[in-house]
Amino acid sequence: MPIHEHGQLEVDAYLHGIVRARLGVWDWNLVTGECAYSASWFAMLGYAPGELEQSSDLWLELTHPDDRARAIESGERHLRGETAEIETEIRLQRKDGTWLWVLDRGGIIERDSDGRPTRMVGVQADISRQKAAEQALQQTNERFRLALAASDVGIWEFDPVSQTSFWDARTREIFGVDPELEAHQLQHWQNYLHPDDREMAEGQHEAVGETTDVIRYRIIREDGMVRHVETFARLVETPSMTKRLTGTIRDVTEDVERRAALKWAAEHDGLTGLLTRSTFERRLSERLDDRDGPPCAVFYIDIDHFKSINDSGGHDAGDAALRQIADVLRWTAESGHAARLGGDEFAILIDIRHELVGMLASKIIHAVRRLSTDASDVALSASIGIAVARPGEDVRSILKRADQACYAAKRDGRGRWVIGDEVPAARVNSAG
Incomplete structure (x- = not known):
């Protein structure tokens, strides 16, 4: 194959590669000011060859106004010898009015005998897909950032x-x-x-x-x-x-904190802050299931003549009395669980030896007696029924025994305590 034919094949392959790669070539004569553009450059922008007059200003006229200063500066810096090549991203206007992102790369390829540049050549590659992907990623990141900020x-x-x-x-x-x-x-x-x-x-x-x-x-x-x-x-x-x-x-x-507050509200009486009946029974059940734990007892406490307090001083006086009694129970049963079962009925679950239950009950009764109410003609007092837990006993059984003992205390004069294990021949103490 002749050498010139081989060279032509290389040129043809190069030009074919340019077209396949969607590259536009520009060739600028710095001496005459003429600038030539390849057919692929015009095709990239939607023009037929010869449809636009080729000049050194053509590319600048088609460049987006916001990109012109940056493009000019890139070329001037290269001509001053500050950069090895031109490399900048700009937008060119297509024939249909839309904008095409291109990567413009080129540089000086010829100089005169004094070293002054006389010719520059470069290529412009269509990077619209890359820019669209970058923009999509940027939008995704922005949405992600906003979502993070909101969350x-x-x-x-x-x-x-x-x-x-x-x-x-x-x-x-x-x-x-x-x-x-x-x-x-x-x-x-x-x-x-x-x-x-x-x-x-x-x-x-x-x-x-x-x-x-x-x-x-x-x-x-x-x-x-x-x-x-x-x-x-x-x-x-x-x-x-x-x-x-x-x-x-x-x-x-x-x-x-919100969940804890909701849990606390669900488990505690709104007026007194003591446990609700359901919560008390659940904790009592857990305690009775603990066969290895120390002895425990349930105190069933009823406020004597509470209706008279409401009738004499009104509901505000009654509520104040209930809150005072709740404070007494919290103080006397600090290591146990105190609950308001409903109305004027309270309960305590506490680990305690059998021989000490009477002492604690008397302490509660005396503390209640010392309380004052807004109903001046009614004195506060409490009757207490006590049930010491038996092996294998369930919640219903022990509460029933404590309730029966409390009823016995009220029947026998109020302001006293009774141990339910000894009912009907109950042991009654007036705590006097």
Whole structure:
């Protein structure tokens, strides 16, 4: 094959490659100012060859106004010898009026004997798909950022090799850390763990990869505040084949406190703050199931002549009396569980030896007698029935015995206590 034919084949292959790669070529004579554009350049913009007059200003006329200054500056810097080549992203207007993103790359290929540039050549590649993907990614990231901001979620990352951490602004805010601290100045997150949660939290984070459960624990912030947080973490493999721990963190203190408040409200009487009947019975059942626990007893307490307090002083006086009695029971049964069963009936569950129940009952009766009410003509007093738990006894049985003992105390004069185990030949004490 003749040499010139071989060279022509190379040129043809080069031109074919340009067309296939959707590249437009420009060739600028810096001496005459003439600039030639390849057919593929015109085709890229939707024009037929010869449809536009070729000039050195053509590309600039088609360049988006916002990109012109940047494009000119890129060329001038190269001509001044400040850059090895021209490389800039610009938008060119197509024939249909739409804008095409191109990557413009080129440079000086000829100089005169004095070293002055005389010719520049370059290519412009269609990067519209890349730009569309970048824009889509940017929009996705923006939506993600807005979603994170709305959800108050922080992002963190930990490199176990370098032992360094990255915390975003929200994570730093959760831990109460100075937002200006450099990554290497951050303490290890373990330093913020609440002592009671440290072992659990560290163990669950070490198990990341084996489990995807949310991890909940408490932290102690820089300012000493205790906060409840929940994290979700996973191991991510980096391009260098190392593993990094990446996750989210959310301050759930308000959620925890709200749930605790709802739970407390569901388990406690709104007027007195004592346990409700259902909660008391549940705890009593748990206590009776504990066969290895110490002896325990139930005190069934009824306020004598409570209706007279309401009739004389009104419901406000009655409510005040109930709250005072609740305070007495909380104080006398500090180690047990006190409940308002309903109306003017109360109960105490307490671990106590049989021989001490009478002493505690007398203490309660005396404390109630010392209370004053807004109903000046009615004195407060209480009758108490006591049932000491028997092996294998259930809730219904022990409450029934305590109730029967309380009824016996009221029947025999009120303001006294009765041990239900001794009813009907009940042992009655007036606690006088």
